[in-house]
Amino acid sequence: MEMIAAVLVMLVVLVQNAISGYIEQVEISGCESCRLMLTCRKLDSIIAILDVDFEMKEPIIDTGVIPHHQPMFPPDHPLDALNKRCSGVNHCSFILREDSPGSESWGPGNVTIKYACATQDRIQRYCNSEIILDEAMTSGLLHNPGYPRFYAGQRRCSWKITARPHQKILLRILDLALFDTKVSLMEDCKDILEIKDSNQIIYSTCEQEHPPSEVLSGGDSVEVILKSRQEINARRGVLIYFKAFGCHLPSPPEEGYLVSRNDSFATYTCCRGLVFPDTQAKTRTIRCLGTVWNISLPLLGCEAPQPHDSIYLQKPAVVVTKEMSSELIAPILIILVLFAVNGVIIFYIHKAKKKNAIEVRDEELGTFTENKG
CATH class of the missing domain: 2.60.120.290 (Spermadhesin, CUB domain)
Structure with missing residues (x-):
């Protein structure tokens, strides 16, 4: 139940974010001489460059140096070139070999650009x-x-x-x-x-x-x-x-208090002799998932513990009196009526068969008497 509540909370946050705007991440890649097009799907969005990476296809091997696929970027970092051409606009193009001086020394390879598109709000x-x-x-x-x-x-x-x-x-x-x-x-x-x-x-x-x-x-x-x-x-x-x-710290439950918290967890406990009604436990630890907790808020207030027998019998009693009385009685009555109708139909069928059998017997006896005479 707690995981379901957490998913619902996160869905609410996502819906609110969708209504009020968004920041979406996009990733594109291509060769060192390819023209990469950076675009945002909404005209009022702007580009924000997050990262750029280059992987060499044929790394240059120097004597005494272990080859690697990650080049050392020149003083004029490709990220600076990307920011100069693309940051703050809605769309742009980027060619590593042409727009980033010094990148020709890396040889052929693949460039990957990660960027975000943010709406004006x-x-x-x-x-x-x-x-x-x-x-x-x-x-x-x-x-x-x-x-x-x-x-x-x-x-x-x-x-x-x-x-x-x-x-x-x-x-x-x-x-x-x-x-x-x-x-x-x-x-x-x-x-x-x-x-x-x-x-x-x-x-x-x-x-x-x-x-x-x-x-x-x-x-x-x-x-x-x-x-x-x-x-x-x-x-x-x-x-x-x-x-x-991190997560906003929720208020402690009624008749309870906060024991400890950090960036990932918060632990609450009920006052002496009380428990959380849904778990019948004295202590509850909640977990932070990004910026929301893994349960719905506010926290349930602490109550006196209930005997296990009464907890087990309480729910069926409610279900029988409220749900079965309204939902099961009608189907049961229909079934009984169907049984009664079927019984009447079977009775008449049996009676009709018996009547036909008597008529056939009488006809046979009449035929036998005529032949004998």
């Missing part, structure tokens, strides 16, 4: 705004105004993201293209991206990292800040994916 593109994550919306994208064409300078652009109590927030920096491209020290950054948790900076950078950096908050709220000192810049700015992490 899943995207936060205005500065100094607040994003609330709940059952209807558990994830989304944020980017600066003007992305992917430019980002404004000499201003502070921030987004405050808040999840439900006891949840955390996971952020993945998919694209970061600021004024500073190559710096050796953070102090040299003129424009900077910061992430704050409880007013403390937990992450800061001014250049894209490969693979994209992921940041997990310690609490249920974070603030993303883009600081720019320069004038308007013909760089893309920032594109970040965010989602709620």
